[in-house]
Amino acid sequence: MPFREEHMNHLDVVRLLGIDAPALPPEAGGHGRVVPEDFEMLLKALPMGVIAGSVLLERPDVPVRSLEDFAKDTAPRVANMADALLAREQEPLLPLFPEPGGMVPWGRTARDGVLLWNTTDPDTRQWTTVLTDADFQLWLDLPFSTSEFLVRTIQGRPEGIPAFESYEEYESGSYWKVADDMRVTATALANPDIEAVEEIVTHVRSVGVPGIRQYAQGLVDQAVNESLGSLPEDYLTVMKEFPGGVVAGVRVFPVTRAAWLTEDRLFLQWGEVQGRAFGWLTASGSPENWRIAYIEPDGIALTCLEDQTFATFLRRRLRGDNSLF
Structure with missing residues (x-):
């Protein structure tokens, strides 16, 4: 994939923050060879702290000499991800480092989520962002470099949240807003009468990173x-909050990738699970009457989950039921 000149770089971030930034180095400087150049330049430009009350960067020495060294400090968290997914019989959005092309953490969120790079492209300028929540149940696939992700985060932050805080400022400032939001989330999810759509939307919003909702919308x-x-x-309603990725082992395509699989428009696919095409059987007329169905990988057998809507199926998965019946 060719590099697109319109991609944002570290200067777009530091201008929003009002910080003086070093110029991009010549290629001989060694930046961008192992991890994206914009990330390394951000580390040179930004003091340690919290961006938009929600994002913290990993702080390796730069230029980064190897992915092994870069990933060393986050290796225990990656191992936790792998163990949690294995216990749930789920797979991540992409393999995890050190698998070839595996996702590599580059930051974390104030709510203990993890920001990773999709490293499948050999050109580090093309690495995009994956965001997972603290429980590794939600994996958001975001076509943004580190810089574009941070720009969207800063621009989308709620009123009253500073664009940047030192750790000390955060602990006496935005931390309390984050703590209040987490209490509200826990209370909502503890409600035994919560509706399926509200439960999923609450989970997605609990990721707590500004700018995602605007992109999904x-x-x-x-x-x-x-x-x-x-x-x-x-x-x-869910897709106005969730831009695409994985929910409890279910790959949910970005809404722009939902597609009719048959010329008669009787099966509309919105995702997949373990190679099975998941979508709706649409013969029942009104979309509110559509129910979940899936087609086996061989394309021969079709199963309809007559009691499951999109939201109730995802809720069932989030609650630990991986049944496909």
């Missing part, structure tokens, strides 16, 4: 404009 608007047709309301 833009994808929904784009899909509607491209005339996919009417879609179930529970699906649209």
